[in-house]
Amino acid sequence: MSTILLVDDEPDLQELYTDVLEVMGYQVIHAHDGLEALEKARQQRPDLVVTDWMMPRMDGVELCHHLLHEPGLEGVPIILHSSRRAPRIPGVRMTLSKSCPLNEFEDAVAQVIDESTGEAMPPLNPLESSLGAQH
Template sequence: MSHTLLLVDDEKQVLQFMEPFLRQEGFQTLTAQTGSEALEKAREKKPDLVVLDWMLPEMSGIEVCRELRKMSRIGIIMVTARTEETDKIIGLEVGADDYITKPFSLRELAARIRSVLRRMKGLEFNEQQLRRGELLISESQCRVWKQGEEIPLTPTEFRLLLTLAEKPGIVYSRLQLLAALEDELLNDERTVDAHISRLRKKIEDVPSNPVYIQTVYGFGYRFGGQL
């Protein structure tokens, strides 16, 4: 099945650079040059993944990413010329699944798109539910509820939560959590911290004093062993 991509960049030349190649790679494409146009098309057309430029007029890519994440668990890849590590972490914390810096090759972009789509599709499990404290985790539906209210998670966040929740009390290093994501393009241990931080904000009552996703200093993370 062909996936639909929404390509968002304020420079028409960049869109003309990406779109023909991605169509040749088998994707259907939509384009937008402003944040408001991107949000409108995302609502109407419901693409599978958004390739989102950081620097946009009127509304930044970061703001668009936040709004997209409120709508759904759509795949999001941030594209930017910014190379600072803090910028990358900001992008991941607001909901991006991946991050690519300019200049980039079209082959690398296609590989990262397929990587995110594979993570989204790969969340397929036998019917089973895990109940951990106030959390109910459905493996087959890739959905999580807290006290009956659904918590929208990205594919990466869900896989991290599931990995930790399956074995409460077991400490996982960042490298082990990266391996659990089964994605060769995710190889930076520090991105685990960003995803964990975002996950805590969604599932913890007090993210600075987590009950579920606990830090074991010098080692990694564990799911609250008392649950």
């Protein structure tokens, strides 16, 4: 089961996205700002971070920067969602509007998880590969 770190300071939106993600079969970890998210990501490396841009203490852009350069967290895929047009940020795989339809949010999460899982899969063992070809 993939783990998603959901970062947003709006409780209603966090609850809605949590419900959607849990129905999709993901484990959800919550944070209310970038500082809390970074601390939680250090404790348990998520498979995906979905973060708001505008938040108190540490915003989503700063969080993305930290995730990109933090040993052990580099390469964690990020989806940035915002009520405003977000800038292009290194490490962000997708940017979504907070007002996007839920099916668009679901599709984006599934796509990024699938892409990152595919990239993280170890190469086939050559022996297993040749045995499989003989059967």
